[in-house]
Amino acid sequence: MTIGTAAPRRTRIQQEKRELILEAALEVFSANGFRGSTIDQIAEAAGMSKPNLLYYFRRKEDIHETLMQRLLDTWLAPLRELDDIGDPLTELRSYIRRKLEMARDFPRESRLFANEILQGAPRIMPLLAGELKTLVDEKAAVIKGWMRAGKIAKTDPWHLIFSIWATTQHYADFDVQVRAVLGPNRGGDGRFEDAARFLEQLFLDGLKPKGSASSK
Amino acid sequence: MTIGTAAPRRTRIQQEKRELILEAALEVFSANGFRGSTIDQIAEAAGMSKPNLLYYFRRKEDIHETLMQRLLDTWLAPLRELDDIGDPLTELRSYIRRKLEMARDFPRESRLFANEILQGAPRIMPLLAGELKTLVDEKAAVIKGWMRAGKIAKTDPWHLIFSIWATTQHYADFDVQVRAVLGPNRGGDGRFEDAARFLEQLFLDGLKPKGSASSK
DNA sequence: CAAATTTTTGACCGATTGGACAAACGTTAG
DNA sequence: CTAACGTTTGTCCAATCGGTCAAAAATTTG
Incomplete structure (x- = not known):
């Protein structure tokens, strides 16, 4: 992809330790934000000393940057899969389901991004205006095609994606609030199934009563 | 309300300076989070020295706590106004509109809360499980009544509120991302009107095409 | 005016931070 | 064994942090 950034040669130990550090950093950064996290915390979570960690990543920012670059791909994978083949409504429904599953299975990744965006995205702004915008524009065009073909209701594709x-x-970023409001009963493990059911109904039929609801 | 917390007597200057500090703190905290903000930053934004600021608020946490308590009322005002009188669909539509207006007019307040929740709400957890849950449960009951009466589609009221x-x-918390994706043209001042139109359509009719769409 | 009170500030402190560095440790190859 | 190389750590440092304190400045009170 990017030219000029020669991939450095790494030993097997370096590979493993770097993975260990990134896993620990994800845990710490997602819980405390970048400025709220310390190298010591990450080092302890990774089971090594601070100077040892700095042997693999020379600066705190390097860890964060590496994490972000990797995560963006994972995070946008569901949107990339949104394809023009297949039934549009089914396609959108499965996109929503997959995104909800990611919020359930990778809440730390979600919070890491949320933290970054909330604070003005100082470290990944170029990615947003570049790679991300390109992808969204592309998928918005696909959705617009569906609207023109009368397959789904006409509306703003960008805001639909938002x-x-x-x-x-x-459900990942505001998890504590969701659980606090739902309480111990409804806030348990079943909350994601409830959310999935609700979101499917919302995006397909909205809130208007009866009318000519669920087809097929 | 709370007994035992005697309201301290304050001079006119103390009132004004405290307001000045809270305004500055809102600016700084919402942009950098609690741990990412320094007393010096807040003091500079308020146009005073650090020791002077600490004369009005003895600890950094006191500023944050005072901010949070005040904001929660403002922030939940739209939900409090959700009433059983009037047409349910109209009531919900105006709630959505008011919430979107708050995201537009008070983005700093929104980000302040988002920052707090994201990091596990360590300082306001009691408020969430107490005051907030009570309010949401109460309004969920109202919405449930509408559903039983067939005024709106049957679904989960809690997840609807979420x-x-x-x-x-x-549109407040992820503002930079929204603007980056929409670009200079669509991301300008008109983005909130676009969002309002989209959200109204989404919540009322969903995405299913044609069918028996807009009534009335 | 002068005394009392409130407000403001410069200087300072201990704790924590990100990071540097040389020395020690471990491993492998000859 | 020993030289070379990769890995690990104890120690240290300058900068920054939240917060203190005494004294100066401003304001209010008599």
Whole structure:
């Protein structure tokens, strides 16, 4: 992809230790934010001393940057899979489901991004205006095609994507609030199934009563 | 309300300076989070020296705590206004509109809360499980009544509220991302009107095409 | 005016931070 | 064994942090 960034040669130990550090850093950064996290915390979570950690990543920012670059790919994978083949409504429904599953299975990754964006995305702004915008514009065009073909209701594709991001990631980023409000009973493990059912209904039929609801 | 917390007597200057500090702190905290903000930053934003600021608020946490208590009332005002009188669909639509207006007009307040929740809400957890849960449960009961009466579609009221929070606050909390993706043209001042139109359609009719769409 | 009180500030402190560095340790190859 | 190389750590440092304190400055009170 990027030219000029020669991939450095690494020993087997370096590979493993770097992975260990990144895993620990994900845990710490996602819980405390970048400035709220210390190298010592990450080192302890990785089971090594601070100077040893700094032997593998020379600066705190390097860890964060590496994490972000890797995560962006994982995070956008569901959107990349949104394809023009297949039934549009089914395609959107499975996109929503997959995003919700990611919020459930990778909440740390979600919070890491949320933290970064919340504080103005100082470290990944170029990625947002570049890679991300390109991808979204591309998928928005696909969705627009579906609308023109009368397969789904006509509306703003960009804001549609935003609303899917917002509603699904909410269950990762605002997890403590969701659980506090739902209480011990409804806030247990079943909350993601409840959310999935609700979101499917919301995005397909909205809130209007009866009318000519569920087809097929 | 709370007994035992005697309201301290304050001079006119103390009132004004405390307001000045809280305004500055809102700016700084919302942009950098609690741990990412320094007393010096807040003091400079308030136009005073650090010791002078600490004369009005003895600890950094006191500023944050005072901010949070005040903001929670403002922030939940739209939900409090959700009433059983009037047409349910109209009531919900105006709630969504008001929440979106708050995201537009008070983005710093939104980000302040988002920052706090993201990091596990260590300082306001009691408020979430107490005051907030009570309010949401109460309004969920109102919405449930509408569903039983066939006024709106049957679905989960709690997750409905979550989805309204998520979609509207997204435009404050993830503002930089929204603007980066929409670009200079669509990301300008008109983005909130676009969002309002989209959200109204989403929550009322969903994405299913044609069918028996907009009534009235 | 002068005394009392409130407000403001410069200087300072201990703790924590990100990071540097040389020495020690471990491993492998000859 | 020993030289070379990769890995690990104890120690240290300058910068920054939240917060203290005494004294100066401003304001209010009599």
